[in-house]
Amino acid sequence: MFSKILIANRGEIAVRIIRACKEMGISTVAVFSEADRDALHVSLADESICIGPASLQDSYLNMTAILEAAAVTGAEAIHPGYGLLSENPKFASLCAECHIAFIGPSAQVIAAMGDKDVARKTMAAAGVPVIPGCDVVQNVEDAKKEADRIGFPLLVKARSGGGGRGIRLVKTAEEFETAFQSASNEAQLAFGDGACYLEKYIYPAKHIEMQLLCDMQGNVVALGERECSIQRHNQKLIEESPSSAITPQTREKMIEIAVKAAKAANYTNAGTIEFLFDTDGKFYFMEMNTRLQVEHSVTEMVTNIDIVKWQIRIASGVPLSFKQKDIHWDSCAIECRINAENPDQNFRPSCGKITLLHIPGGPRVRFDTALYQDYVVPPFYDSMIGKLIVCAQTRDEAIRKMQAALCELVIEGVDNNRELHMEILDDPDFKAGNYYTNFMQKREEKKAVK
Numbered sequence: 100m101f102s103k104i105l106i107a108n109r110g111e112i113a114v115r116i117i118r119a120c121k122e123m124g125i126s127t128v129a130v131f132s133e134a135d136r137d138a139l140h141v142s143l144a145d146e147s148i149c150i151g152p153a154s155l156q157d158s159y160l161n162m163t164a165i166l167e168a169a170a171v172t173g174a175e176a177i178h179p180g181y182g183l184l185s186e187n188p189k190f191a192s193l194c195a196e197c198h199i200a201f202i203g204p205s206a207q208v209i210a211a212m213g214d215k216d217v218a219r220k221t222m223a224a225a226g227v228p229v230i231p232g233c234d235v236v237q238n239v240e241d242a243k244k245e246a247d248r249i250g251f252p253l254l255v256k257a258r259s260g261g262g263g264r265g266i267r268l269v270k271t272a273e274e275f276e277t278a279f280q281s282a283s284n285e286a287q288l289a290f291g292d293g294a295c296y297l298e299k300y301i302y303p304a305k306h307i308e309m310q311l312l313c314d315m316q317g318n319v320v321a322l323g324e325r326e327c328s329i330q331r332h333n334q335k336l337i338e339e340s341p342s343s344a345i346t347p348q349t350r351e352k353m354i355e356i357a358v359k360a361a362k363a364a365n366y367t368n369a370g371t372i373e374f375l376f377d378t379d380g381k382f383y384f385m386e387m388n389t390r391l392q393v394e395h396s397v398t399e400m401v402t403n404i405d406i407v408k409w410q411i412r413i414a415s416g417v418p419l420s421f422k423q424k425d426i427h428w429d430s431c432a433i434e435c436r437i438n439a440e441n442p443d444q445n446f447r448p449s450c451g452k453i454t455l456l457h458i459p460g461g462p463r464v465r466f467d468t469a470l471y472q473d474y475v476v477p478p479f480y481d482s483m484i485g486k487l488i489v490c491a492q493t494r495d496e497a498i499r500k501m502q503a504a505l506c507e508l509v510i511e512g513v514d515n516n517r518e519l520h521m522e523i524l525d526d527p528d529f530k531a532g533n534y535y536t537n538f539m540q541k542r543e544e545k546k547a548v549k
Contacts, residue, residue: 100415101125101176101200105169106140108180109159110469111485112391113140116178119407128172130165132158134477139469146172153479159183162190169199176200176414178407182481185390186213202414203368204389212364212387216258216296222384225363227356230375230383232298242279245297246272252300255279257286257293263333264289268300301383303535305376306330307342308388309357310398312409313366316418321354322398322406323428329523331446331539336516337523338394339433340401343494343532344376353382354423360384369395369410393436393486396467400432400490430490431497435505437468437485439476441514449514450478459507463490464500466508476513484515494532498524 104120105128106113113129117140120127129144134153141147148168151158158164160183169177177194179185185203188210194201203209212218216235223229232249235258236242246253246269255278257265265286267278279295287293310322326342327335345353357372364387371388395406404426409419439449453474458466468485470476476484489504491497505521526542528534 100417101411103128103172103174104176104178104202104411105130105165105172105174106144106180107159107165107177107184108182109135109138109140109480111467111483112180112182112393113138114143114469115467116180116407117143119405119411123408123411125411128168128174130159130168132479134479137474139471139474148172153477155183155480162187162193165190166193166197166199170197174199176202176411178202178410179390181391181393186388188213200414202410203391204366204370208364208366209389212366212389214258215256215386216294218364218387219296219384221363222360225359227360227363227384228382230298230301230385233296235294235296239276239279242295242297243272243275246275249297249299251275252302254298254300255282255295256298257282257290257295259286259290259292259294263330265295266333301375301377303378303537305342305344305534306335306373306385306536307345307353307376307382308371308373308392309353310392310395310406311357311361311366311370311372312404312406312413312419313361313368313370314413314419315367315416317362318419318422319358319361319366320419320421320423320426321357322402322404322426324350324353325392325394325397327394328534328536329529329538330536335394335436336539337433337435337520338397339431339494339497340397341428341431342376349380349382350428356382356384358423360387368413369406393483394434396465396486396488397432397434400463400465400488401428401430402426430492431494432488432490433497433501434486434488435501435520436483436516437487437508437510437520438482438516439484439513440482440516442516442519444514446516447514448478448482450476451513452476453510453512455509455511457507457509459487459504461500461504464504465489470510484510484513495530498530 103126127144129147150164184190188206192206233245267282283293329337374382489500
């Protein structure tokens with residue numbers, strides 16, 4: 100087992116990892132930008148090192164500075180959290196070259212699954228159902244031909260990256276060229292790779308993902324599904340587990356396919372297979388996330404398995420101590436992402452000093468955050484400032500518990516989306532589980548008409 104781990108991240112996930120390490124008796128090293136000098140993860144870690152100015156490129160994406168911090172402090176491993184460098188194969192490769200364990204899959208697997216075209220081909224060869232589409236297209240002319248073959252509506256999707264960038268919905272042939280160029284340009288700017296491929300647009304559909312843990316001994320266990328269909332511009336807002344749309348028979352089949360996918364990719368550590376689930380009960384592979392997910396907390400609440408601790412154990416060579424038959428889903432969990440933004444002003448990001456903070460409590464209520472009284476939320480980073488998670492015996496009870504927790508949550512000093520979450524939870528379609536990935540779009544369209 101490692102004796103010291105460096106956390107190459109910030110915010111709530113850095114705090115989450117530090118807490119797991121403390122419980123395991125592992126020393127921690129925090130890295131921080133000049134803007135994060137007063138951040139919670141800096142004070143919680145055993146050691147902390149400033150790695151640059153506020154900009155991400157000069158600090159949290161500065162591979163050299165992070166590796167130097169690990170070398171100076173004698174850290175044996177680096178946990179990248181999610182986002183930032185967590186899916187960067189170059190960083191994982193550099194860690195290996197420096198004889199520092201990267202807590203995640205190998206650089207080769209990250210590269211293969213990060214290339215969505217390669218990932219689709221790998222899954223199709225393994226018998227995993229994939230969305231009808233085409234391979235990477237080299238130019239607009241070839242893309243038009245493939246689009247005519249696939250039919251509209253369709254999605255233009257960037258080969259690299261994630262977070263909803265480089266994706267465009269195209270409803271007609273007339274829109275196609277502009278949408279293709281827009282997606283390609285956005286992907287080039289964001290990921291340095293403008294290559295795109297096309298997929299049939301499956302509508303309406305649910306976004307279902309399967310959490311996996313894969314050890315170095317070849318054991319793969321699926322921890323169950325999460326539904327992530329409440330999204331805005333491909334960014335998730337609310338997640339729940341299990342999904343009310345998934346029958347036990349479908350879950351069993353989905354687990355079988357997800358395990359097959361992980362083995363086909365030679366995957367190790369925590370990962371997620373994402374599926375689209377249509378109204379006919381069919382599901383299709385979308386992508387594999389080769390990292391810890393923001394919403395891992397929902398699965399932890401339902402299964403009572405600490406995914407972060409198992410990430411660390413797996414990276415140190417420890418085999419899984421449980422098998423698929425040991426995993427049970429006898430409760431329901433919901434997570435709301437609390438963002439510093441103003442939904443009434445086109446979701447404008449907010450920053451500033453936290454003047455009042457009250458965190459809800461009670462049995463099976465969890466708030467993962469890096470906030471504290473008088474903390475100043477900086478303007479340089481992602482708007483998510485916390486994750487509120489609740490768990491109950493039934494979905495109806497979980498919804499009521501989340502409503503109560505949101506009522507109790509107080510964050511003053513920055514705008515936030517608490518009220519939006521309360522409105523969604525009170526929506527009849529959400530309560531009935533009768534919602535799809537277009538839920539927020541439909542809601543905003545109705546609002547615009549009024």
